[in-house]
Structures are given as structure tokens and as C-alpha cells.
Amino acid sequence: MAKYIVKRMAIGMVTLLIVSTVTFFLMFLVPGGPFLAEKAPSAATLKALEEKYGLDKPVPVQYKNYMLRLLKGDLGTSLKQRGREVNDIIFTRLPVSARVGGWAILVAVVLGVTLGSVAALNRGKAIDNVIVFLSTCGIAVPGFVVCTVLMYFLGAKLNILPTFGLTSYKHYIMPVIALSFYPMSYISRLMRSCMLDVLGQDYMRTAKAKGVSQWAALFKHALRNAILPVVTYLGPLLAYTLTGSFIVEKIFTIPGLGDSFISSITGRDYPLIMGTTIFLAFLVITMNVVVDIVYKLVDPRIKLG
Amino acid sequence: MSEYLVDIQNLRLSFFTPAGEVKALNDVSIQMKQGDVLGIVGESGSGKSVTAYSLMGLVPEPGRILSGSIIFNGHRIHEMSEKELRQIRGNEISIIFQDPMTSLNPVFTIGNQIEEVILLHTDKNRKEARERAEELLSLVGINEPKKRLRQYPHELSGGMRQRVMIAIALACEPKLLIADEPTTALDVTIQAQILELMNELKEKIGMSIIMITHDLGVVASMCEKIAVMYAGKIVEYGTAEEIFYNPQHEYTKGLLLSIPKLTATEHEKLIPIEGTPVDMLMPPQGCPFAPRCQNTMKICLKEMPPYTDINEDHYSACWLLQKQAYMTMKDGVAR
Ligand SMILES: Nc1ncnc2c1ncn2[C@@H]1O[C@H](COP(=O)(O)OP(=O)(O)OP(=O)(O)O)[C@@H](O)[C@H]1O
Ligand code: SF4
Ligand SMILES: [Mg+2]
Numbered sequence: 001m002a003k004y005i006v007k008r009m010a011i012g013m014v015t016l017l018i019v020s021t022v023t024f025f026l027m028f029l030v031p032g033g034p035f036l037a038e039k040a041p042s043a044a045t046l047k048a049l050e051e052k053y054g055l056d057k058p059v060p061v062q063y064k065n066y067m068l069r070l071l072k073g074d075l076g077t078s079l080k081q082r083g084r085e086v087n088d089i090i091f092t093r094l095p096v097s098a099r100v101g102g103w104a105i106l107v108a109v110v111l112g113v114t115l116g117s118v119a120a121l122n123r124g125k126a127i128d129n130v131i132v133f134l135s136t137c138g139i140a141v142p143g144f145v146v147c148t149v150l151m152y153f154l155g156a157k158l159n160i161l162p163t164f165g166l167t168s169y170k171h172y173i174m175p176v177i178a179l180s181f182y183p184m185s186y187i188s189r190l191m192r193s194c195m196l197d198v199l200g201q202d203y204m205r206t207a208k209a210k211g212v213s214q215w216a217a218l219f220k221h222a223l224r225n226a227i228l229p230v231v232t233y234l235g236p237l238l239a240y241t242l243t244g245s246f247i248v249e250k251i252f253t254i255p256g257l258g259d260s261f262i263s264s265i266t267g268r269d270y271p272l273i274m275g276t277t278i279f280l281a282f283l284v285i286t287m288n289v290v291v292d293i294v295y296k297l298v299d300p301r302i303k304l305g
Numbered sequence: 306m307s308e309y310l311v312d313i314q315n316l317r318l319s320f321f322t323p324a325g326e327v328k329a330l331n332d333v334s335i336q337m338k339q340g341d342v343l344g345i346v347g348e349s350g351s352g353k354s355v356t357a358y359s360l361m362g363l364v365p366e367p368g369r370i371l372s373g374s375i376i377f378n379g380h381r382i383h384e385m386s387e388k389e390l391r392q393i394r395g396n397e398i399s400i401i402f403q404d405p406m407t408s409l410n411p412v413f414t415i416g417n418q419i420e421e422v423i424l425l426h427t428d429k430n431r432k433e434a435r436e437r438a439e440e441l442l443s444l445v446g447i448n449e450p451k452k453r454l455r456q457y458p459h460e461l462s463g464g465m466r467q468r469v470m471i472a473i474a475l476a477c478e479p480k481l482l483i484a485d486e487p488t489t490a491l492d493v494t495i496q497a498q499i500l501e502l503m504n505e506l507k508e509k510i511g512m513s514i515i516m517i518t519h520d521l522g523v524v525a526s527m528c529e530k531i532a533v534m535y536a537g538k539i540v541e542y543g544t545a546e547e548i549f550y551n552p553q554h555e556y557t558k559g560l561l562l563s564i565p566k567l568t569a570t571e572h573e574k575l576i577p578i579e580g581t582p583v584d585m586l587m588p589p590q591g592c593p594f595a596p597r598c599q600n601t602m603k604i605c606l607k608e609m610p611p612y613t614d615i616n617e618d619h620y621s622a623c624w625l626l627q628k629q630a631y632m633t634m635k636d637g638v639a640r
Contacts, residue, residue, distance in 0.1 A: 202407040209361060210395035210422045210473065214387070224412050300457040301411055 001296075004304040005289065012285040019281040020070060023274050024063055030268065053079060066274075075275035080267045086275035089260060096166065097244030097256030103172060104179035105241050112184045113230065116191020117223070123196060131188060138185025147178045147251040164253035175252045179245055183237050187230055194226040201225070228299050235291035239284040309376070310480060310513055311337035311360065316373035318359060327585045329355045329368065331537040337530075339480070342507060342514045344524030344545070346560070347534035350582055353517045356534070357483045359383075360515075361398055362390035378480050396426040399474035400483040404490045405466035409458040415442075416454030419473050426477045441472040446502055464495035468502065475506065481513045488523065500526060521564050525549065530618075533557045536583040536593035543619035553613075553621040555598045592624065600625060 041049065050056045054065060069076060075086035119131040154174060155163035162171050198204065199222060207217040244258030253259075257276065264272035296302045318330040329352050337343055345353045358364060359375060362382050375382040378397055382390070402408045409418060419438040423429055429437060435454070442450035445468040458466055467487060474482055484503065488496035504527050507514055516528055524531055524545065531548045533541040533556065541554040552558045559578040580597035589595055592605040605624050613626035 202402060202404060203410040205363075206402065206408045206470075206473075207410070208363060208394070209400045211391045211393070211425055212395075212421065213391060221410050221413075225410070299412055300414075301459045 001293075001304060005293070008289045008292070012282075012289070015285055016278065016281055020067070020274065020278050021063075023277045024066060027270050027274065028059065053077075070278070075278065076271035078264075078269055078272050080264070080269040080272070086271050089272060090257065090275060090279055093255065093257040093260045094243070096254060097249065097258060098242045100166070100172060100175050100179065100248075100254060100256065101241040101244060103176045105183070105238060107176060108180040108183035108187055108237070108241075109230070109234070111180070112187025113191050113223075113227065115184075116188035117195050117218075117226070119188065119192045120195035120199060120226075121218075128192075132192070135185035135188045135192075138181050139189070141181075143178060143182065143245065143247045144251065146181050147174075147248060150174045150178055151251070166252075166254050171252075175248050175254060178248050178252075179241060183233075183241065187233065190229055190233065191226060194229050195222065198222045198226040224298065228295070231291060231295050231298055234294075235288040236284065238291075239280070239287040243280055243283060308338070309336045310339045310341070310378055311335060311515075312374075312376040313356070313360070314374045314376075316356075316359065316375060317371040318355060318364065318368055318373075319371055321367045321369060325586045328588055329537050329585065330359070331588075333373070333534075333537070333539055335532060335539070337481075337513055337515070340511055340513055341530060342516065342528045344516045344518065344528030344531045345534060346518060346521055346524055346531060348519060348582055350585065351534040352537040353534055354485055355537075357400065357485055357515055357517055360481075360483065361394050361400065362387075363394075392426075395422045395473075395479075396477045397479055398481045398483070399477070399479045400485060401467070401470045401474050401487045403486040405463055405470050406490065408470055409466055411458055413457070414454065415456055415458065415461070415469050419454070419469070419476060422473055422476045437476065438472070441476055442469070444475065444506070445469070445472045447472075462495075463491050464498060467491060467495075467499055471499075471502065471506070475510065478510065479512060481515065483515045483517070485517045486519070487516075489518070489520075503527065521549075521560065533560065536585065536588055538593060538622065540594065540623070541619075541621040543615070543621075547615070547619040551615070551619070553615055553619070553626055554594075554623045555600060555625070556594045557621070559597075592622075 047056070054062060057065075066076070073087075075090070078084045078086055078089060081089065115131050115135070119128045122128045151163050151174065154161045161174055162168070163174070165171055166175075204217060204221060207221045212221070244254070244256035244261075246258040246262050248254070249256045249259040250262060260272070261276045263269075264276060292304065296304050313333060313335040316330050316333045317328075318333075320327040320329055333352070333356055335343070335356070345356065347353055355364070355368070359370065360377055360382065362385060364370065370383055373383070377393070380389075380393060380397075382393075385393075409415075416435060416438055419441060420431070420434040423434040423437050424431070427434075438454055439450045442453055447453055447465060447468050453461070453465075453469075458469075461469065471487075487503070488499050491499060500523060503514070503516075507527065514527075516524060518524060528545055531543060531545055532539045533548065533554065535556045541548065541552065541557045543551075548557060549561065552561055556578070559576075562576040563578055564575070578597060583589065583593050583596070589606070590609075591607050592598070592601075592610050595601045595605045598605065602624055608624075610622045610624045610627065612620045612622050614620045615626070
């Protein structure tokens with residue numbers, strides 16, 4: 001197990017190296033620059049600024065400097081928010097996204113697993129059709145449409161929920177619904193098909209023949225098996241949702257990481273873009289290792305290595 | 306209470322599938338006394354499993370019991386609720402299935418799965434249940450039971466898993482053990498070992514067994530009574546002796562010709578039964594075996610043959626055995 005974790009971490013480091021290198025060079029392909037905003041600075045100022053941030057150096061030198069700092073965990077300083085460390089920005093923004101995202105994941109998993117199981121148990125009946133229809137919608141309808149519809153009805157028409165900011169529990173409701181809709185639908189579909197598969201397995205018949213009650217068979221024997229694929233999906237889901245959705249944060253004006261990432265791109269804030277990208281990559285890799293380990297705990301057949 | 310442990314009377318059971326009504330059981334009656342070992346043989350789809358499952362109140366959807374009664378150990382199974390049936394399943398009556406590779410839950414330990422049934426039906430606590438599980442594993446011939454209890458199904462071979470299934474089935478000392486083709490999925494050598502184990506346990510525990518198989522060799526080695534099923538009907542019933550040496554039904558005769566003789570030393574030719582199994586959606590009106598029978602008469606096509614008693618413990622449903630039908634048969638052989 002320990003050996004496996006070390007191995008995965010090593011592979012993760014290589015992945016991170018590749019991600020940071022690719023991002024670094026992509027930066028140079030993007031037209032425009034950080035200081036070409038509304039009012040263009042004079043040639044002298046521009047030169048001074050570029051000198052200050054090391055942008056005048058040859059690309060390989062810049063790359064070397066960047067990677068060296070990265071090794072120390074230093075993601076550099078923002079170009080736009082003068083003097084602020086990228087690390088500092090990420091760690092003030094992340095908790096905001098993580099809170100909304102955390103709730104969304106909880107809702108998505110609990111509802112997704114429940115709805116999927118209910119649909120499977122009532123296969124072909126009305127309730128199954130309703131759940132399948134809803135979850136198909138949830139997968140097909142893009143996030144921004146969900147946000148807009150929610151805002152229009154709950155915010156504007158009925159005026160029962162605030163449409164921007166994040167200052168009370170009420171503010172969480174719409175973003176959480178918007179964020180959890182897709183993963184909930186995905187999980188419920190996944191859960192439904194896995195549950196149907198599991199319910200037809202021989203060991204379910206064995207459980208019945210042993211005199212296990214229907215509910216005990218469901219919760220003990222079926223759920224544990226049917227939930228395995230959901231656990232796999234949880235890795236990427238955690239990473240993406242906890243770090244904030246760009247769309248949802250933009251629409252509901254939530255000061256999270258996703259919102260900050262968009263601004264960094266439109267503002268050509270190179271260090272912030274790279275910092276956020278690398279941080280996200282790091283998170284995805286870590287979450288996947290965590291999920292692998294959880295998976296091993298749930299399914300004894302899995303051999304890590 | 307009836308004198309029988311198992312008393313199935315005139316059971317009719319159908320599956321109402323989208324394609325139509327599958328008449329899986331047509332007037333099946335079985336009686337077994339405490340300690341009897343009954344073999345049910347017949348080709349695929351003849352209703353062997355459905356008969357056995359119905360005895361546990363386990364009729365898979367979309368099956369319905371249309372008429373008849375199932376009495377087991379004084380319980381009127383066909384009238385019991387799910388909750389009442391649960392008390393009996395795994396306790397007074399248990400079953401081992403064909404495929405040990407898939408019959409155990411992959412995510413729970415062997416110990417957990419044996420203890421589950423003990424905790425369910427006895428008032429043993431966890432520790433006592435574990436001790437009993439260990440004892441059971443030794444009983445079914447698994448070495449290092451302590452270690453095995455902590456292992457998962459995928460760590461065990463097929464033969465081992467079937468032994469575990471047997472241990473689960475025996476956990477609460479059932480009155481009746483149903484073995485639904487317990488060796489079909491196993492290698493020949495492992496098959497022999499499992500059969501030997503079952504024979505041993507039969508002696509040791511003295512429970513009744515229903516052995517379902519298409520393998521007449523298997524029943525010959527352990528069953529006292531044999532029921533031959535064809536198209537949802539018991540076409541012949543008798544002691545193993547009678548069935549092997551004095552078969553009466555044309556299907557039974559065919560079945561015996563199609564297997565290597567137990568007694569034959571020289572290489573005898575095997576004769577397969579011609580034709581295909583009955584389409585259960587549209588069973589023929591008369592004898593279900595008529596389309597494949599060598600001696601079909603006109604009456605066979607029109608009317609279901611009644612049972613004829615050959616002797617006290619042997620009966621069969623074939624028109625050839627009905628003397629008066631045979632005598633008054635003016636229309637003669639149909640083909
Ligand atoms: N769940 C079900 N739905 C519909 N029909 C079924 C179902 N289970 C069994 N049947 C039908 O009932 C009949 C008897 O099936 P059964 O499983 O008892 O046969 P069997 O003698 O055990 O055969 P095998 O040797 O293949 O196990 C078959 O025609 C089968 O198609
Ligand atoms: S009843 Fe007729 S068709 Fe059926 S087995 Fe006997 S002889 Fe053959
Ligand atoms: Mg069967």
C-alpha cells in the first residue's frame with residue numbers, strides 16, 4: 001500500500017511537470033500581454049514592468065526560473081493584483097469554492113445514489129421513468145441554462161432566493177442546485193444501471209435463500225457492490241467541484257477559485273493562470289490516488305500496484 | 306401434520322412473460338419423508354429448478370402459482386407471507402446453487418457470509434457465530450478454517466467456494482437441502498470430491514436432500530428415489546433401482562440410452578434422443594413427449610396420459626402403460 005502511494009505520487013510529479021511545462025509554453029502563444037489593458041502604458045513603463053517581472057529575459061531562462069521556484073512550492077506573484085502571491089490568492093479563493101462544491105457533492109451523491117437505486121428497484125414503473133427522464137435532462141442541459149432557469153424562477157419571478165453573493169445559507173441554495181445537477185444525474189444513471197446489474201446477480205439470490213430480508217439484502221449486499229463505479233467517478237468529481245465551477249461562480253458572482261481563474265485568463269495574469277492550472281492538476285492527481293485507496297477498501301478484489 | 310416432510314400436490318405454475326404464458330409446471334406432485342434423498346432429472350427447461358425454488362417460496366418474477374399446494378415440514382408454503390418464509394429459508398430448508406463462482410458476494414469475507422445466516426436464525430452472538438462458522442468449514446473439509454474465514458471469495462477456488470456454499474446451507478441444520486446442479490460448473494475431479502462430501506454429510510447429518518441434475522450418474526450414486534421431469538411434468542417416479550433397471554416411460558428409456566451405462570464394461574453406443582425440447586409457450590395438447598416419442602399413438606396427441614402405478618413406489622405417465630387404453634386402441638400407432 002505505502003509502496004503504491006509512493007509510486008503514484010512519483011507518477012503524479014511527472015504529470016505535474018508536463019502540465020506546468022505545457023502551460024508555460026502555451027502562455028507564449030496567447031496573443032496580447034498583461035500590460036496591454038485599457039490604457040496602454042508608455043514604452044518606458046512597459047520596459048520597466050517587464051524587467052521587474054523578468055518577462056524581458058529569454059524564454060529558456062524564464063522557464064528555468066519558473067520551474068526552480070515551483071519546486072519550492074512558490075507559484076509566483078500576480079501581475080494584476082500587485083504584490084499578491086498566487087499562493088495567497090488560491091488559498092483565499094479555494095475555501096469559498098470548496099464550501100459550495102462540498103455541499104453540491106454531498107447533494108449529488110446522496111440524491112444520485114438514492115434516485116438511481118429507487119429507479120432500479122421500480123424498473124419500468126412510473127417513478128423509474130420520471131427519474132430516468134430527469135437525469136437525462138440533467139446530463140443534456142448545459143450548466144448555464146440550469147443557472148439561468150433557476151435565477152429566473154427562484155430569483156426573479158418568485159423572488160425567494162438571492163441571486164448573487166454568498167453571505168447567508170440562502171445564497172448557497174441555487175449555486176448548490178446548479179452545481180449538483182449534472183453529477184447527480186450522472187450518478188443516478190450510473191447507479192441505476194449498476195443496481196439493475198447487481199440485483200440480477202446470483203449472490204442476491206443466495207441472500208434471499210438465506211432468509212435475508214429484502215431491505216437488508218439491498219443495503220448490505222446490493223449497495224456495496226453497485227456503488228463501486230460511483231466511487232471511481234468521485235475522484236474527478238471531487239477535484240472539479242471543490243475547485244469551483246467557472247460558469248456557476250461567474251453567474252452567481254461567487255468569489256471562488258473558478259471566478260478568479262476566468263479573470264486571470266482575460267487579464268493575461270500569467271503567474272495566476274499557471275498557478276491555478278498547476279494547482280488544479282495537483283488536486284486531480286491527489287484525489288485520484290485517494291479514490292483508488294478508498295476503492296480498494298470497498299472492493300477487496302482490487303489489487304493496488 | 307402430514308406424514309411427509311415435503312408434500313407438493315398438483316402444483317401448476319406459470320410465468321406470464323411478454324411473449325405469453327410459459328407453463329413451467331403442469332400438475333407436479335412430490336412427496337418426501339424425513340431423510341429421503343430424491344433426485345430430479347430431466348433436460349434443460351423441464352422445470353427442475355422451478356419446482357425446487359417453489360418449495361422455498363422463491364418463485365422468480367413473473368411466475369405465479371395457479372393451483373396446487375406446497376407443504377413443507379407442516380408449513381403451507383404457498384399461503385405464507387414473505388416474512389414468514391424468511392424464517393424458514395436458510396433455516397429449515399436451504400439450497401446450493403449451480404455456480405459457486407457467482408453465488409457468493411464478492412465484497413464480503415467468507416466468515417461474514419456464513420455468520421450472516423447463523424446470526425439471522427439462531428440467537429448466537431457474533432463470537433459464537435464465528436466459532437460455528439469455523440466448525441462448519443472444518444465439516445465441509447476446508448483446511449485452515451480460521452484463515453479462510455477472513456478471506457474473500459475471489460481468493461478461493463471453485464470447489465472451495467462450493468464447499469463454502471454447502472457450509473452456509475448447513476449452518477442452521479436444515480431439514481431439507483436442495484442442491485441445484487451443485488457440480489455442473491466444476492471440474493470433473495472437483496465434482497467427484499463435492500459429491501463425495503455430500504454423500505458423507507448425508508450420512509452424518511441425516512437430512513433430506515433434493516438433488517437436481519441432468520446427470521443420471523450423479524443421482525445413481527446418491528439418490529434413493531428419482532423423479533424424471535419432462536416439460537413441467539413428472540413423467541416417471543420410482544426408486545433408483547426401478548428407474549435404472551425397469552424404466553417405463555419412453556423419455557426415461559431414451560435418457561438411459563443416451564448416457565454411458567454404469568455397468569457396461571464394453572464400449573456401448575450412446576443413442577441421443579432425437580428432436581428438440583418442447584416449446585413451453587405452446588405445449589402440445591396431449592403427451593408432451595409425443596413429438597419425440599418412437600411409439601406415439603393417436604391418443605398420445607389428444608390426451609395427457611394419466612399416471613399408472615407400476616408398483617408401490619413406481620409410477621409413470623405414458624399411454625403405453627394404460628392397459629385398457631392399449632387394448633381398446635383401435636386407431637393403432639400414429640406413425
Ligand atoms: N424467471 C423466469 N421467467 C420466465 N420463464 C422462466 C423463468 N424461470 C424459469 N422459466 C421457465 O420455466 C421453465 C422451467 O425452468 P427451470 O429453470 O425450472 O428449468 P430447469 O429444469 O431447472 O433447467 P436447467 O437444467 O437449464 O436448469 C423453462 O421453460 C423456463 O424458460
Ligand atoms: S404417452 Fe405416448 S407419446 Fe407419450 S411417451 Fe407414452 S407412448 Fe410416447
Ligand atoms: Mg435449473
